[in-house]
Amino acid sequence: MYQFNYQKAGSADEAASAVTAAEDGRFLAGGMTLIPTLKQRLAQPSDLVDLAGISDLVGIEDGGDSITIKGMTRHVDVANSDVVQSKIPALASLADNIGDPQVRNRGTIGGSLANNDPAADYPAAVLGLNATVITNTREIAAEDYFDGMFTTVLEEGELITAVRFPVPEKAAYTKFPNPASRYALVGVMVAQTGGDTRVAVTGAGQDGVFRAGDIESALSGNWSADAAKGVKMSDADLNSDIHASAEYRAHLISVMASRAVTAAG
Amino acid sequence: MPTVSMTVNGKSVSAEVEPRTLLVQYLRESLGMTGTHVGCDTSQCGACVVHVNGESLKSCTMLAAQAEGADVTTIEGLANGDELHPMQEAFRENHGLQCGFCTPGMVMSALDLVQKNSDPSEQEVREWLEGNLCRCTGYHNIVKSILAGAQALKG
Ligand SMILES: Cc1cc2nc3c(=O)[nH]c(=O)nc-3n(C[C@H](O)[C@H](O)[C@H](O)COP(=O)(O)OP(=O)(O)OC[C@H]3O[C@@H](n4cnc5c(N)ncnc54)[C@H](O)[C@@H]3O)c2cc1C
Ligand code: FES
Ligand code: FES
Numbered sequence: 001m002y003q004f005n006y007q008k009a010g011s012a013d014e015a016a017s018a019v020t021a022a023e024d025g026r027f028l029a030g031g032m033t034l035i036p037t038l039k040q041r042l043a044q045p046s047d048l049v050d051l052a053g054i055s056d057l058v059g060i061e062d063g064g065d066s067i068t069i070k071g072m073t074r075h076v077d078v079a080n081s082d083v084v085q086s087k088i089p090a091l092a093s094l095a096d097n098i099g100d101p102q103v104r105n106r107g108t109i110g111g112s113l114a115n116n117d118p119a120a121d122y123p124a125a126v127l128g129l130n131a132t133v134i135t136n137t138r139e140i141a142a143e144d145y146f147d148g149m150f151t152t153v154l155e156e157g158e159l160i161t162a163v164r165f166p167v168p169e170k171a172a173y174t175k176f177p178n179p180a181s182r183y184a185l186v187g188v189m190v191a192q193t194g195g196d197t198r199v200a201v202t203g204a205g206q207d208g209v210f211r212a213g214d215i216e217s218a219l220s221g222n223w224s225a226d227a228a229k230g231v232k233m234s235d236a237d238l239n240s241d242i243h244a245s246a247e248y249r250a251h252l253i254s255v256m257a258s259r260a261v262t263a264a265g
Numbered sequence: 266m267p268t269v270s271m272t273v274n275g276k277s278v279s280a281e282v283e284p285r286t287l288l289v290q291y292l293r294e295s296l297g298m299t300g301t302h303v304g305c306d307t308s309q310c311g312a313c314v315v316h317v318n319g320e321s322l323k324s325c326t327m328l329a330a331q332a333e334g335a336d337v338t339t340i341e342g343l344a345n346g347d348e349l350h351p352m353q354e355a356f357r358e359n360h361g362l363q364c365g366f367c368t369p370g371m372v373m374s375a376l377d378l379v380q381k382n383s384d385p386s387e388q389e390v391r392e393w394l395e396g397n398l399c400r401c402t403g404y405h406n407i408v409k410s411i412l413a414g415a416q417a418l419k420g
Contacts, residue, residue, distance in 0.1 A: 006267075006284035006330050028331075035326045036308045038285070048284070050331060100396025101377070102314060102323045181309070182395065 001038045008050045012057060012159055015049050016136050020157035022047035027159060029072060029111035032103050057110070057161060060084060065167050067091075068134075071110030071160040076101075078109065088129070090171040090189065090264070094121050097175065099182050110160035116208055118149045118239070119183035121175065123209035126163065128189025128200030129171060134162040148207045168193040172263035174256045175203070178243055185244050188212075188256040190219070190228070190264055197223070199257055204238050204249040215257050229258035269329045273298070274342030282329050289313045291329035292339060300340040300369050304398070311397035314370040315339045321377035323396070340369035343376075352376055352414035361410030363401035371397050375411040383419055387412060 005022075009015030019025035023046040028034055037043050051057060057072035062083045069078060078084055079096035098104055098112075098121050112122040113133060126133065126142045133140045136159045147153050154160070168191040175187035184203030191198050197220045199212040218227040233253045238246035269286075270279040273296065280295040292298045292315070303325055304312035313325040316338040343350035349357065352372050362368040371394070378385055378393045385393070390411050391404070399407060 001285040003283065003285055006328065028328075031326055031328070031331070032308065035287075035328070036306075039306055039325075048328075052331060100311070101393055102311065102321050102374070102396045103308075105320050105322050106326070 002041060002044045004038075004045055005047045006050065007047065008053060011054060012051075012136050012161055015051055015054065016157045016159050018047070018049045019159075022049075025049055025157070027051055027111075027114070029108040029114075030074065030106035032099070032107040033111060033115050033117070051110075051159075062087070063164070066164050067167065068162050068164045069109055070162045072108050073110075075099075075104035075107050075109070075112075079104065087167045088165060088171060090168075090173045090191070091125055091129070091165065094125055094173040094175075094189070097121070097177070097182070109163055113145075113163065114152065114154060114160055116146060116150055116152050117183070118205065118208040119178070119181075119185070119187075119203045121173070121184060121187055121202060124173060124184075124187050124189040124200045124202040125165070126200075127209050127211060128173070128191050128198050129165050129168060130191075130193060130196070130198060131163050131165045133160060134164060135160055146209055150208075166193050170264040172260040172265075174260040174263060176252050176256055186249055186252040186256050188253060188260050190215075190257055190260040192223070192264075199228075201253055201257075204253055206237050206239055212253060212257065215254065219261065223261065225258040225262045228261050229254050231257075267330065269333055271332050271335045271337055273337045274339060284328065284330055286329045287325055288315070288317075288327045288329050288332050288337075289324040291332075292324065292337075295329075298339055298341050302366055302369055304366060304370075309396070309398065310367070311370040311374060312367050314373040314397065316373060316377065319380075321374050338373075340372060343372070351417040352379070352411070355414030355417055356407075356410040359406050359410040359413055361402065361406045367397060367399040367401075371399070371407055371411075375414060378411070379415045379418055383415065385412070385415055 025047040026045040028048040028050045061068040075095045075098045084092040171191035173189045175184045187202045189200045199215045202209045233250040235246035235250035238249045240246040266281040302312035304310035308326045315324045
């Protein structure tokens with residue numbers, strides 16, 4: 001690791017100003033992505049501003065027809081939350097299948113969304129459930145938030161304070177994990193919210209998470225596993241790597257979507 | 266250099282370290298406690314698992330500075346003198362280790378499982394071990410050890 005300065009922030013505002021003031025400042029949340037990146041010397045920030053201990057950034061609020069999860073809430077706490085389990089079980093189970101128990105004990109929703117790994121799980125939840133990303137300066141609709149692989153519309157020093165998920169009528173997330181890393185080779189969130197059908201795919205797209213419009217159309221008329229499975233996805237903009245070809249990923253999208261429809265009921 | 270202080274296995278400790286020092290380096294190099302191992306540099310193998318404030322985590326993926334003021338338990342904190350902790354004894358009894366490199370992480374991870382679920386099924390043990398890799402045993406005897414250790418701890 002290269003050298004850096006480390007400081008703890010007492011509040012979200014203080015953290016945002018510290019990152020902005022630094023030469024090349026970064027927030028430190030669970031560290032489950034940032035610290036491995038530093039260890040590989042893939043980044044060289046001048047300052048890390050630790051968000052741990054800012055109590056306003058932790059917790060889950062039941063808003064009736066929505067749930068708000070604060071930015072520093074850990075995967076394990078989303079997985080075990082009674083509110084999330086009863087209102088959006090698909091989200092609790094998604095969080096419960098991220099990485100391994102030790103990663104879930106540290107990693108946070110804000111860190112995962114800021115990072116926007118093309119194979120991460122939460123992006124599929126945000127896009128599939130049509131959530132709103134709330135920062136220290138504004139609210140960003142799911143549709144506008146993701147901006148390609150490892151890229152979002154967050155500005156320098158902009159802090160994710162919370163994410164608001166509308167409660168769907170039905171939803172389920174199914175992933176085909178890479179057996180070594182547990183990241184999604186393909187992960188699909190299907191949801192019906194206020195009569196709207198959404199299908200969000202992670203792990204597969206060259207530009208990160210995306211909506212599978214063809215499967216959405218098929219499911220809008222006929223919410224069934226067969227309808228999802230019947231859609232032949234194009235492999236045009238999908239990833240090909242040592243783990244899977246684009247063609248295989250295209251096939252997996254329909255299969256994961258159909259399993260998710262079955263799980264959603 | 267900043268001073269980082271915490272409690273390790275019940276004792277207060279303090280050392281001057283660079284901000285980039287990992288918790289595992291602090292334990293091994295500053296405190297000379299080499300029971301906690303480093304098996305990878307990708308945060309995947311779990312050889313470095315310790316407990317911080319009662320929960321298991323990878324000490325290679327946390328800065329020592331992030332553990333300021335925390336209560337840390339490592340593999341060295343388990344045995345009572347010459348008497349092994351029941352989970353360690355279960356590993357010995359069930360041939361749960363060969364080279365032993367992964368064992369400190371396996372034992373610390375297992376103890377976190379057992380404190381959350383005192384009577385885990387074989388399937389639950391296997392799923393819990395997602396973040397702990399072993400190059401020797403093929404896992405069968407590790408799973409057997411953890412199931413036996415869980416029963417021993419229930420008494
Ligand atoms: C072995 C392993 C397996 C994993 N498996 C999976 C998996 O299966 N699925 C999956 O989705 N993920 C997986 N992860 C990643 C994990 O979920 C991380 O926790 C997550 O991607 C990053 O969250 P963090 O809190 O650790 O963030 P950090 O690593 O602390 O930060 C990541 C980035 O986000 C920025 N940041 C952090 N918090 C905020 C905030 N509130 N506002 C703005 N910017 C912020 C940081 O500056 C940094 O650039 C895995 C990680 C490991 C090590
Ligand atoms: S040394 Fe491999 S996970 Fe920590
Ligand atoms: S006993 Fe050798 S790595 Fe597990």
